[in-house]
Amino acid sequence: MSAPRGIRNRARTAILLDVDVPLIGRTAELERLRAARTAAAAGSGRLVLVSGDPGIGKSRLAAAVAAESTVPVARGYAVDDPGMPPLWPWLRVARDVPGLADVLRPGDSATAQFTMFADACDVLAAAGPLVIVLEDLHWADQTSLRLLSHLAGEISRTRLLVVGTFREATGPLAGLLRSSESIRLTGLSRTDIAVWLRTQEPGVDVDTVASRLSASTNGNPLFVRILMERKAFDDPSAHPELRRLVLDRLPHEARGVLGAASVLGEEIDPPLLQAVALESDVDAMLDLAVRAGVLRSVPETATLAFTHALVRDAVYSELPPSQRVVLHRRAAEALEKADHCAAGRIAYHWRAAGEPVHCVRWARQAAKAAIEALAYDEAVKFAQLALDNAVDSQAELTLELARAEFVAGAIGPCLEHSLEAARLGAGRPEIVAGAALVSRGVGDVKTVAAVDRLCASALRLPQPDAVRAQLLAKRAIAAVDTGANLRAQELSASALELAEASGDPDALMDGIHARHFTLCAPQFLAERMALAYRACELAEQARQPLAALWGHLWLTDAAFQRGDLSEVDHQLGQIEQFASARGHLLARWHLIRARAARAALVGEIPQALAHNQEARGIALRLGSGDAAGLGYAFLNQISIMRGAIDRATGEAALALLRGMPELVLVRVFIPLTHAMLGETEQAVATFEEFRHMPETLQIGPRWAPTVFHIGLIATMLGDVETAERVYRCFSALEPDYGCDGSGPLFCAGSTARILGELAFTCGRLDAAVAHFETAIRMNAAISARPYLAVSRLGLAKTLVAQGESLARAKELLTGAAAEFRLLDLPGQLAAADALLAKISTAARNSNPLSRRETEVAELIAQALSNKQIAERLVLSERTVESHVSNILTKLGAANRMEIASWSQGALGGGQGR
Numbered sequence: 072m073s074a075p076r077g078i079r080n081r082a083r084t085a086i087l088l089d090v091d092v093p094l095i096g097r098t099a100e101l102e103r104l105r106a107a108r109t110a111a112a113a114g115s116g117r118l119v120l121v122s123g124d125p126g127i128g129k130s131r132l133a134a135a136v137a138a139e140s141t142v143p144v145a146r147g148y149a150v151d152d153p154g155m156p157p158l159w160p161w162l163r164v165a166r167d168v169p170g171l172a173d174v175l176r177p178g179d180s181a182t183a184q185f186t187m188f189a190d191a192c193d194v195l196a197a198a199g200p201l202v203i204v205l206e207d208l209h210w211a212d213q214t215s216l217r218l219l220s221h222l223a224g225e226i227s228r229t230r231l232l233v234v235g236t237f238r239e240a241t242g243p244l245a246g247l248l249r250s251s252e253s254i255r256l257t258g259l260s261r262t263d264i265a266v267w268l269r270t271q272e273p274g275v276d277v278d279t280v281a282s283r284l285s286a287s288t289n290g291n292p293l294f295v296r297i298l299m300e301r302k303a304f305d306d307p308s309a310h311p312e313l314r315r316l317v318l319d320r321l322p323h324e325a326r327g328v329l330g331a332a333s334v335l336g337e338e339i340d341p342p343l344l345q346a347v348a349l350e351s352d353v354d355a356m357l358d359l360a361v362r363a364g365v366l367r368s369v370p371e372t373a374t375l376a377f378t379h380a381l382v383r384d385a386v387y388s389e390l391p392p393s394q395r396v397v398l399h400r401r402a403a404e405a406l407e408k409a410d411h412c413a414a415g416r417i418a419y420h421w422r423a424a425g426e427p428v429h430c431v432r433w434a435r436q437a438a439k440a441a442i443e444a445l446a447y448d449e450a451v452k453f454a455q456l457a458l459d460n461a462v463d464s465q466a467e468l469t470l471e472l473a474r475a476e477f478v479a480g481a482i483g484p485c486l487e488h489s490l491e492a493a494r495l496g497a498g499r500p501e502i503v504a505g506a507a508l509v510s511r512g513v514g515d516v517k518t519v520a521a522v523d524r525l526c527a528s529a530l531r532l533p534q535p536d537a538v539r540a541q542l543l544a545k546r547a548i549a550a551v552d553t554g555a556n557l558r559a560q561e562l563s564a565s566a567l568e569l570a571e572a573s574g575d576p577d578a579l580m581d582g583i584h585a586r587h588f589t590l591c592a593p594q595f596l597a598e599r600m601a602l603a604y605r606a607c608e609l610a611e612q613a614r615q616p617l618a619a620l621w622g623h624l625w626l627t628d629a630a631f632q633r634g635d636l637s638e639v640d641h642q643l644g645q646i647e648q649f650a651s652a653r654g655h656l657l658a659r660w661h662l663i664r665a666r667a668a669r670a671a672l673v674g675e676i677p678q679a680l681a682h683n684q685e686a687r688g689i690a691l692r693l694g695s696g697d698a699a700g701l702g703y704a705f706l707n708q709i710s711i712m713r714g715a716i717d718r719a720t721g722e723a724a725l726a727l728l729r730g731m732p733e734l735v736l737v738r739v740f741i742p743l744t745h746a747m748l749g750e751t752e753q754a755v756a757t758f759e760e761f762r763h764m765p766e767t768l769q770i771g772p773r774w775a776p777t778v779f780h781i782g783l784i785a786t787m788l789g790d791v792e793t794a795e796r797v798y799r800c801f802s803a804l805e806p807d808y809g810c811d812g813s814g815p816l817f818c819a820g821s822t823a824r825i826l827g828e829l830a831f832t833c834g835r836l837d838a839a840v841a842h843f844e845t846a847i848r849m850n851a852a853i854s855a856r857p858y859l860a861v862s863r864l865g866l867a868k869t870l871v872a873q874g875e876s877l878a879r880a881k882e883l884l885t886g887a888a889a890e891f892r893l894l895d896l897p898g899q900l901a902a903a904d905a906l907l908a909k910i911s912t913a914a915r916n917s918n919p920l921s922r923r924e925t926e927v928a929e930l931i932a933q934a935l936s937n938k939q940i941a942e943r944l945v946l947s948e949r950t951v952e953s954h955v956s957n958i959l960t961k962l963g964a965a966n967r968m969e970i971a972s973w974s975q976g977a978l979g980g981g982q983g984r
Contacts, residue, residue, distance in 0.1 A: 094135050095292070096263030097128065100254050104136040107252060108232045112142065112200050116229035118222070120208075120248060121236045123256030126293025129236035132256070133204045136234060142200040143167065148369075149210035150376075152336040153437075153452075154406070154416020157214040157444045160205050161191070168201070170194045177214060177444050184214070184445055185652040188221040195222065199230030208237040208244060213446050216243040217651070223250040242448070258290020271299060321386070322363050328356035329365065332377075333387035334398040334420075339366070339375045346405040347398060399423035414440055415453055427460040431468070434460070438475060445653055447479035466496035473509045480656030480692075485510060486518050493525050500532040508541050511584070511617060523549030537575035540566050544585035551589065552734070556771025559589040576612040583609070587625055591772040591812035593632065593804055593822075599812045600629045620649050620658050624814070627665055631672075631810040631818050634853045639669055660689040661814070667705060668815040674856035674894050676709065701816055703727055707740055708817040710747060711783070712857050714898020721748045735764070736773045739780045746787040758784055765796040775811040779825060786828045794832040801826055806845055808853070820858025821849035827865050831872070839869045860890035864903050871906060878975045881910050919961045927954045931967055932974035 094101065100121075107117035121129045137144045145167035147160035156162075158175050165172035174190040177183070195201070208216070219235070220243060226233065240248055259267070265281035272280070284295050321329060331348035332339045345353050357375060360366040365382060366375045377383040390398070403420035406413050418433035434457035441450035454472040461468050473488035489506040496502025507525035510518055526545045534542065547562035563585040570582035587602045606622030623645045630638035643665055650658035667682035687702030707724060710716040716724075724744050728737060739761055745754035761781050768774050782797030784790070806823035819825075827842035843866035850859035867883040870876045884907045891900035918925060923944075930940045937955065941948045955967070964970050 094128075094131060095267045096259040097132055097135075097256070100132055100256065101135060103252070103254060104132070104232075104234065105139070108136060108140065108202065111202075111230055111232035114228075114230055116199070116226035116231040116233075118219075118226050118233045118235070118247075118251040119254060120240075120244075120251050121234060121254045121256065122238065122240065124291065125238065126291045127256045127258070128292045129256060130206055131292070132254075133206065133234045133236055137202055137204050140202045142202060143198075144202045144204065145198075146204045146206070148206040149208060149212070149215070150336060150338045151207075151210050152338065152416055153419045154413035155210070155212065156413075157212045157446050157449075158218070160208070160211055160215050161218060164203055164205070168195065168198045171198075182648075182652070184217075185648055188218050188652070191218055192222050192225050195231060196225070196229040201231055203231060203233045205233065205235040208235045209239060209241070213243060213448050214444060216247070220247055220250070221651070223247060259285075259292055259295065260290065261285040264290065264295055267295070268299070272302075321365055322356075322359040325356040325359045325363075325365075326386075328353050329360055329386050330390050330394065331398050332366075332375075333383050333390070334395065334402055334423075336416075337377050337383050338369065339377075341375065343402075343405055343409065346409075347401045349397075396424050400426070403429065415449070418453065418456060422456065422460055427462055430460045431457045431462075431464075435468075435471065438471065442475065442478065447475065447653075447655070450475040451479050451481065466492050466499070466502050469495060470502060470505050470509070473506065477509050477511075478655070482510070482518065482657065486521055489525065490521060493528065498532070500529065500534055500538075503532060504529040504534055504538050504542060507545060508538075508581075511581070519549050519552055535573075536569055537573035537578035540570035540573055540575075540578040541581040543569065544581040547585040548588050551772045554735070554769065556589065556769035556774065559771060563589040576609055580606065580609050580618050584621055587621075587812065589771055592770050592774050593807060593809075593811050594770060595812070596629060596632055596807075599625060603629065617655070617658070620646065620655075620661070623649070624661055624665075625812065628810050628812050628815050631668070631815045632807050632812075634808040634821075634849065636669065636673075636853055639665075643669075656689055656692060660686055663689065664701070664705075665815050668818050671705075671709065671712065672818045672820065672853075672855050672858075676712075676857075676894060680706075680709070700727075704740070705817060707744070708819070711743075712819070712861075713896045714900075714902065715896075716744070716747045718748065734773070735761075735768075736777045736780075739777060739784070743780060743784050743787075746784055751788070754784070754788060758788065758790070762790065762793045763796070765793070765800050772811070772813050775809070776813075779809070779822075782825060782829050786832045789832060791833055794829045798826065798829040798833055798835075801829070806842075806849065808849070808855075820855040821846040821862070823849060824858060824862045824865060827862070827869070831865065831869055836869055836873050840866065840873075843869060856890060857894055857896060860887040860894070860896070861899055863887040864899060864906075867903075868906060871910060877910055877913075881907065884910070920958060924954050924958050924961070927951065928958055928970055928974045931955070931958075932971040934971070 104119060107119050111117050121132060123129050137146070145164045147163035149155065149160050157177060161175055162172065165175060171191060171194045174187060174194055177187060195203070205211075205219070208219075211219075219233070222231075222233065235247075235251075237244055261281050264284050265277045268275060268277045268281055268284075284298055327350045328344070328348050331350075332344055335344060335347065339357075341353065341357065344357075350356065357366060361368065361375070364378060367378050368374075369376050377386075387395075399420045403417050403424060403426075406417045406420065414433050415437035418430050418437055421427075421429035421433060434453045438450045438453035438457065441447070441453060451472070454468070454475040458465070458468040458472050469488050470492040473485050473492055476482075476485035476488060489509045493503050493506035496506070503525065507522055507529045510522055522545055526542045526549070530539065530542050530546075543562055543566035547559045547566055550556075550559035550562060563582070567579075567582035567586045570578035573579075583602050583606050587599055587606075590599055590602075603622050603625035606618060606625065608622075610619035610622060623642045627639055627642040627646070630636070630642060643662060646658060646662045646665070649655070650662050663682050663686040667679045667686060670676070670679035670682060683702055683705045686705075690702065703724065706720075710720070721744050725741060728741050728744070742754045742756075742758035742761070745751075745757060761784070765778050765781060768777060778797055778800050782794060782801070785793035785797060801822065804822070806821055806826065808820060809818050809822055823842045824846035827839045827846055830836070830839035830842055843862055846862035847859060847866065850862055863883040864887045867880040867887070870880040870883075884903050888900055888903040888907065891897075891903060920928060926944060927940055930943060935943065937948050937951045940946070941951045944951070955970075958964070958970055959966075962970065962973055964973065
């Protein structure tokens with residue numbers, strides 16, 4: 072359907088105006104876009120993001136490359152309008168891409184949204200070769216940016232050139248910069264402005280005027296253009312308010328209509344403007360504004376827009392306050408009649424009109440719609456708008472804001488608003504219980520303690536069985552932090568039983584969560600896996616957005632414990648889909664943390680460190696101090712793996728540990744760090760409180776890692792009594808790969824290895840050999856390279872202590888040392904080299920043979936004949952016979968076989984000399 076005549080005329084005028092604006096000072100940037108367009112046409116698609124300040128020329132540059140294109144061009148844009156629906160930029164693109172509009176239908180689940188992204192990318196790829204221009208992405212909704220991020224991951228295999236423009240990179244835009252080419256536009260240079268002046272104002276003193284314009288505008292092309300049109304060459308500094316210059320360009324008779332248009336936003340729908348404007352001749356006034364260059368046509372939508380945000384801002388700022396109120400009221404009323412999907416836009420108009428009751432009603436509706444569309448950041452914005460304008464119901468609105476913040480991953484603010492909601496709604500069972508149940512599955516100590524207090528308050532009020540089950544589940548989780556693991560297990564069992572009786576899926580999910588957490592110990596693997604599968608099944612029934620996440624995380628941890636890395640990868644793939652589809656920071660944090668653990672386990676240490684750094688950054692954005700602290704705990708584990716820690720890192724770790732929460736699992740790293748630094752006295756002194764804990768700690772969350780590290784310190788300090796206590800704890804368990812269900816912060820390979828170290832420290836050398844042999848088999852089975860090498864070192868150390876199989880010990884050490892060098896594990900390498908030197912020294916000290924006789928003996932051990940030995944050593948065969956005779960005499964050996972046996976035992980078979 073063709074556009075109305077007036078719109079078509081305005082479109083032609085706007086196009087002429089754009090062509091009249093020269094593209095100055097952008098040669099290099101335009102060449103980069105041309106190169107990207109050529110690569111895309113050849114089948115290597117590109118995403119190029121163009122950024123810069125308002126007026127800097129982003130749109131002009133994108134328009135230039137599109138105008139030169141010999142392939143189709145599709146355009147989309149975002150607008151500065153709170154009522155803009157999700158996927159608006161892509162819906163604009165869909166006008167030029169057949170089939171795209173049919174798949175742009177956000178579903179009500181993460182799976183549906185992921186499917187939509189995949190389908191949209193397939194449609195776009197099939198449309199190539201194609202140039203897509205997406206403007207003003209800084210205003211784009213989160214769903215649009217996630218679709219662009221999804222496309223960025225596949226674009227290199229398409230014939231698409233996507234050019235996006237934005238002002239500043241925040242949130243998802245910053246992440247997109249890592250998977251795109253970026254062009255940052257800055258102001259024009261004095262030389263660029265001079266070139267422009269020569270084409271437009273040949274009669275002026277170009278150098279002088281260019282200098283003045285450069286100084287007064289900082290090279291912003293829009294500002295330069297305004298001053299050039301005003302011919303303000305003599306003294307540009309006399310016009311510091313460029314906004315005033317914008318207003319001077321407005322047709323006087325059109326100012327009333329433009330004022331009404333500025334209230335509607337940067338983009339203008341003429342029929343809506345007719346309902347809002349106080350004047351009757353709206354269409355004629357719009358024509359005047361287009362001819363004056365104040366408005367431009369948007370042909371693909373048959374609408375108009377201000378030529379620049381600064382133009383709209385200037386017009387809006389000049390409206391008298393009373394007129395603004397009237398226009399915003401008229402806009403809200405018109406939108407209510409025309410488009411109930413514009414809830415957010417309507418809410419903002421009512422706020423500007425000074426009508427808080429209407430604003431709150433529409434803001435709550437907008438927040439609900441945003442959550443349904445998985446636009447969680449938008450939901451927070453509208454929930455905050457509702458609360459800011461509330462005249463009553465503050466408790467309910469504060470609770471709604473907390474819920475929106477939780478699903479958006481803003482854990483810190485979520486806790487604050489949960490506490491505030493409970494305070495405002497004190498004595499109201501539904502409010503206090505609701506506040507206690509907002510945060511789910513967050514292990515931050517501060518959060519858990521605060522939520523426990525809320526749960527206790529809520530349980531003192533009358534509550535339905537389903538709610539009581541949820542509150543008991545929360546209390547079970549909190550009990551763990553006090554060390555009352557048995558009490559926590561009792562509470563979780565009661566919560567799960569009550570939840571099952573209630574039939575409420577959310578209560579059941581909370582009961583399962585608490586039960587799983589309180590059974591976080593290696594002994595309960597089977598029951599934890601069963602709970603994890605139940606959580607995954609409940610994900611579609613429960614209203615909790617993170618239900619599926621917990622199930623897959625628990626299955627990931629169980630797979631780590633079993634050493635099933637293919638299952639680990641499968642579950643991480645499920646978590647990645649969840650995190651990508653929902654854009655949830657907490658899910659992303661769990662995903663990256665698990666990837667760091669997996670990479671470290673198989674010896675991909677640089678990649679593990681990179682993942683850990685990314686996870687720490689996400690934790691800081693979440694506002695969770697404990698989550699950020701786990702990043703440092705990961706670095707401690709890397710130091711343990713490497714067998715070394717430098718002084719600066721160790722001292723920084725000690726300072727951090729002393730300021731962290733008073734958890735046993737945190738405090739135990741203080742003596743461990745001292746021991747790694749070689750500060751034995753400090754290590755012994757700070758270790759004293761932990762020596763008897765293995766006998767007193769209740770089995771449950773944190774039991775296994777706490778006892779494990781106590782045993783590790785005991786082996787480092789040679790503390791036989793404590794090593795015996797830990798050995799008794801672990802020796803009754805079947806060896807696995809660690810991880811107790813509490814989250815795979817780190818996986819240190821087969822637990823048989825630590826049993827070997829403990830047995831060695833206790834003097835149980837035969838048992839140590841058996842444990843290390845098991846550890847070698849288990850670590851080799853999953854390619855856990857660092858721990859396979861460390862297990863070989865442990866076995867070699869034990870064989871040397873036994874005084875047996877020195878040849879095998881030397882072989883084990885040689886292979887382990889080579890791996891330590893490749894993986895950069897300096898402490899472990901030093902231990903292997905020291906033990907190799909010890910074996911060599913012992914061999915030399917016990918060797919009665921001369922150097923030449925030793926060489927002959929070693930070659931005999933290799934089954935060489937006298938003739939072959941003579942050739943190898945460049946000797947006569949008679950001389951070799953003489954050496955063999957001397958060797959038999961000195962060793963008291965009866966034959967060559969006994970010489971070979973002696974050589975292999977005493978000299979290690981000559982390997983590695």
